[in-house]
Amino acid sequence: MRAIFExxxxxxxxxxxxxxxxxxxxxxxxxxxxxxxxxxxFITVRDGRYVVTDGGWVDKGVYHCSLPTxxxxxxxxxxxxxxxxxxSRTTSADGxxxxxxSTRDERLIPNLVFDVAYFISxxxxxxxxxxxDETVRDRFxxxxxxxxxxxxxxxxxxxxxPVSPLAKAAHFGAVVTSLQGNSVSLVxxxxxxxxxxxxxxxxxxxxxxxxxERTSASRLVRDKILLIDDRHIAAKELSPFIEMSKEKNQxxxxxxxxxxxxxxxxx
Amino acid sequence: xxxxxxxxxxVREAYKDYEANLAAEKIVDSPFVVQxxxxxxxxxxxxxxxxTSAAPLGEMCVACEIRxxxxxxxxxxxxxxxxDDRVLARLDVGDxxxxxxxxxxxxxxxxxxxxxxxLYRNDGYFVAYRIDGIDYESxxxxxxxxxxxxxxxxxxxxxxxxxxxxxxxxxxxSGRLNLMVSDADPNEGVEFxxxxx
Numbered sequence: 197m198r199a200i201f202e203x204x205x206x207x208x209x210x211x212x213x214x215x216x217x218x219x220x221x222x223x224x225x226x227x228x229x230x231x232x233x234x235x236x237x238f239i240t241v242r243d244g245r246y247v248v249t250d251g252g253w254v255d256k257g258v259y260h261c262s263l264p265t266x267x268x269x270x271x272x273x274x275x276x277x278x279x280x281x282x283x284s285r286t287t288s289a290d291g292x293x294x295x296x297x298s299t300r301d302e303r304l305i306p307n308l309v310f311d312v313a314y315f316i317s318x319x320x321x322x323x324x325x326x327x328x329d330e331t332v333r334d335r336f337x338x339x340x341x342x343x344x345x346x347x348x349x350x351x352x353x354x355x356x357x358p359v360s361p362l363a364k365a366a367h368f369g370a371v372v373t374s375l376q377g378n379s380v381s382l383v384x385x386x387x388x389x390x391x392x393x394x395x396x397x398x399x400x401x402x403x404x405x406x407x408x409e410r411t412s413a414s415r416l417v418r419d420k421i422l423l424i425d426d427r428h429i430a431a432k433e434l435s436p437f438i439e440m441s442k443e444k445n446q447x448x449x450x451x452x453x454x455x456x457x458x459x460x461x462x463x
Numbered sequence: 464x465x466x467x468x469x470x471x472x473x474v475r476e477a478y479k480d481y482e483a484n485l486a487a488e489k490i491v492d493s494p495f496v497v498q499x500x501x502x503x504x505x506x507x508x509x510x511x512x513x514x515t516s517a518a519p520l521g522e523m524c525v526a527c528e529i530r531x532x533x534x535x536x537x538x539x540x541x542x543x544x545x546x547d548d549r550v551l552a553r554l555d556v557g558d559x560x561x562x563x564x565x566x567x568x569x570x571x572x573x574x575x576x577x578x579x580x581x582l583y584r585n586d587g588y589f590v591a592y593r594i595d596g597i598d599y600e601s602x603x604x605x606x607x608x609x610x611x612x613x614x615x616x617x618x619x620x621x622x623x624x625x626x627x628x629x630x631x632x633x634x635x636x637s638g639r640l641n642l643m644v645s646d647a648d649p650n651e652g653v654e655f656x657x658x659x660x
Contacts (some may be wrong), residue, residue, distance in 0.1 A: 210571030214559065216602040218648030224560045234560040234574050240650040251558075251649035258558045288653045296655050329553060342506050351630060 204208040225260035231260040235316045248308040249430040259320045262338045267327045277318045285418035291350040336425040363437045366404045379418040380410035385427035398437040420446040473546045475587030487518035493624045494631035520546030534608040539616045553581045561591040605647040
């Protein structure tokens with residue numbers, strides 16, 4: 197009996213891994229993800245404070261999954277774990293979300309490793325659950341976001357944000373400040389796996405543009421772009437929506453043909 | 464025992480051919496130059512170089528994907544049209560530790576950090592293995608660049624060149640500088656404000 201127990205303890209213990217990483221080090225933990233990976237945390241000392249972080253890996257997609265932050269149910273799940281494990285967040289200069297905990301008490305580092313690693317495992321695994329139809333849309337946002345990130349410097353770029361704090365009610369997929377800093381271009385991502393979802397996506401985008409029109413922040417807007425995922429829906433089915441958006445001085449661009457124009461407009 | 468790992472019935476049935484192909488001497492087009500942006504994945508670069516062998520398994524090639532322009536974050540795949548999954552072997556280098564969820568592997572051996580190579584086992588499961596000679600606790604794994612990776616892959620799979628020189632590899636992304644910046648420490652340069660203690 198005892199031998200079986202000792203074997204269990206040994207096997208679990210042997211899953212821990214250490215890796216040198218410059219000024220920090222990586223701890224490979226026994227916490228799994230359903231994407232066939234083990235969770236890592238990164239430990240750094242800053243002014244006598246021990247910081248345990250996810251290394252930005254959740255947001256960077258290292259765990260082979262992007263968080264469905266469009267989904268309210270998922271956001272509640274994430275907020276629950278974030279609060280339950282007292283996780284803090286910050287953003288790196290290149291725009292990635294970092295999740296962390298810190299302490300001045302060296303004895304408590306294992307507690308932090310436990311909390312951060314379990315938290316990562318939980319938010320990654322729950323992100324894999326199919327929440328209605330939103331994964332198609334989410335993949336498109338990630339894809340479009342990656343394209344924009346590659347061509348627009350992070351200091352000019354905000355995702356899922358309002359134009360100004362004075363017009364908080366209206367949110368846009370991407371808010372890109374001009375090089376001169378005196379105007380913004382807005383991008384909404386239009387996607388969905390079927391006609392109804394795409395229609396809803398147009399409606400939501402339009403609602404946000406209309407809301408913005410009612411505020412003084414609308415004077416800052418140079419370009420109101422719609423980036424449309426046309427990989428699942430034939431363009432002609434979308435024509436009534438596209439015509440309407442043009443009448444409202446929005447610029448509809450198709451993912452399959454409009455990427456270059458998008459980048460020119462954001463330059 | 465339930466396992467989610469990838470399993471190929473074709474490789475299981477023709478495992479002897481698979482083994483023979485891996486061991487056989489192979490010739491790759493050299494130099495292998497990676498320069499194209501990957502379709503549907505603009506943060507990666509991807510190219511292929513064809514491979515010939517006396518023991519062929521379909522049309523073979525070696526493929527390379529380099530992520531985020533990093534010399535330390537990439538995969539080399541040994542591919543063929545012989546099996547549906549296309550990939551016969553794959554070297555993964557970069558962030559993330561693989562969990563071998565395959566029947567019969569003791570728990571303590573399921574955790575496989577990078578760099579690691581995926582090969583088929585005789586029952587058709589695709590399993591990740593550590594690379595001999597690497598000290599996984601040092602910073603050697605985060606400095607295993609694509610030159611080292613390609614050299615390892617060619618050695619492991621017996622891939623050479625027509626004229627018996629070592630196969631050459633270059634990364635030449637169009638119009639961009641290829642800086643050998645190590646992204647070893649993800650926390651570097653990030654501010655972590657103190658919480659209420």
